[in-house]
Amino acid sequence: VSEPLAFRIDDPKVVHEVFDDEVVIINLETGVYYSVACLAADVWTSIGESEDLIRDLAARYRRPAADVEAVIRPFLDRLVDEGLIVPDLRADGDPPPRAGAGRAATPAPAFETPVLHKYSDMQELLLLDPIHEVDDVGWPVRPNELGSGRRKDPA
Amino acid sequence: VNHPEGRGAAGRAVSVIMPVKNCARFLGAAIGSVLDQASPPREIVVVDGGSTDDSVSIARSYPRVRVVARAKLFLEPGSAIPPGFRAELLEGDHIAHIMETLLARRTAFDLVGGFDTRLSTAEDVDWFSRARDLGVRGGIVDRVLVYKRVHDGNLSLTDAASSRNLLEVVKRSLDRRRGQRR
Numbered sequence: 001v002s003e004p005l006a007f008r009i010d011d012p013k014v015v016h017e018v019f020d021d022e023v024v025i026i027n028l029e030t031g032v033y034y035s036v037a038c039l040a041a042d043v044w045t046s047i048g049e050s051e052d053l054i055r056d057l058a059a060r061y062r063r064p065a066a067d068v069e070a071v072i073r074p075f076l077d078r079l080v081d082e083g084l085i086v087p088d089l090r091a092d093g094d095p096p097p098r099a100g101a102g103r104a105a106t107p108a109p110a111f112e113t114p115v116l117h118k119y120s121d122m123q124e125l126l127l128l129d130p131i132h133e134v135d136d137v138g139w140p141v142r143p144n145e146l147g148s149g150r151r152k153d154p155a
Numbered sequence: 156v157n158h159p160e161g162r163g164a165a166g167r168a169v170s171v172i173m174p175v176k177n178c179a180r181f182l183g184a185a186i187g188s189v190l191d192q193a194s195p196p197r198e199i200v201v202v203d204g205g206s207t208d209d210s211v212s213i214a215r216s217y218p219r220v221r222v223v224a225r226a227k228l229f230l231e232p233g234s235a236i237p238p239g240f241r242a243e244l245l246e247g248d249h250i251a252h253i254m255e256t257l258l259a260r261r262t263a264f265d266l267v268g269g270f271d272t273r274l275s276t277a278e279d280v281d282w283f284s285r286a287r288d289l290g291v292r293g294g295i296v297d298r299v300l301v302y303k304r305v306h307d308g309n310l311s312l313t314d315a316a317s318s319r320n321l322l323e324v325v326k327r328s329l330d331r332r333r334g335q336r337r
Contacts, residue, residue, distance in 0.1 A: 015318040015321070015322060016322070017319060017323070024322050024325050024326050026318075026321060026322060028318075033325050035329060119329075122280075122328065125283050125284060126280065126321065128279070
């Protein structure tokens with residue numbers, strides 16, 4: 001197993017919410033949205049919480065780290081390719097949380113290949129309110145608006 | 156093109172309804188842009204959602220602008236009409252609702268139902284996704300007809316619930332297509 005894998009969700013352009021056993025993720029820059037469940041949802045909710053995803057997931061699922069990496073690494077690469085997460089390069093950090101701690105008495109959850117369900121059918125709707133860097137002048141600014149004050153109704 | 160007073164190209168009376176909250180810095184320009192149209196509307200109704208700045212006094216400085224103060228408004232057939240509105244303004248035969256750049260026919264509301272008034276934002280995304288799931292067909296006019304000002308006070312940018320509402324709307328759409336109710 002190579003160096004520790006840590007990522008963070010690329011907010012604020014990526015928003016997400018846990019609904020029961022499913023996580024819905026929207027990339028607000030592209031209008032593409034995603035659904036993950038099971039192991040994929042577990043990986044997603046561990047992102048940003050874990051400083052070594054493979055180690056923590058291996059502990060939780062009681063699998064050899066090499067096996068976990070073989071399954072998880074392509075999924076993480078896909079999340080990076082979709083612009084949802086970015087590597088977290090914090091050099092110093094707090095002591096890593098032990099995600100698997102305290103669960104020894106419960107059976108290990110099913111370890112199945114994580115799937116990222118991708119949907120692009122609502123792009124036009126989700127991009128209705130575009131993200132812009134905005135300030136108190138607003139956007140767009142057209143030249144003839146600058147400096148023009150209130151005008152009276154000619155009627 | 157000159158059309159009869161307050162009537163658009165199709166000869167129908169047009170009223171412009173403008174929801175506002177603390178928009179004093181842009182309200183004059185917005186009202187001015189409406190009055191500058193080739194076919195000015197019969198009236199402009201500014202619905203103020205509790206502004207604490209000069210929005211209301213600015214709106215009232217225009218003779219042709221009517222102000223409905225401290226109201227929350229969802230524009231759709233059958234919705235509660237705040238005092239000061241004439242019901243017939245919202246119950247024309249053809250165009251029932253205008254949201255920024257989107258028009259929907261009244262018959263579409265009959266099929267899809269109204270907006271989900273529990274959503275403080277993204278209620279339009281929800282409505283359109285429901286319409287699409289019911290097979291309502293839409294079209295895109297490939298011309299720029301409206302400029303929308305995006306600023307740091309836009310509700311869709313500042314409402315803390317905005318992202319969560321979008322996610323809820325997407326989840327509902329996923330569940331509808333999976334045959335589950337939500």
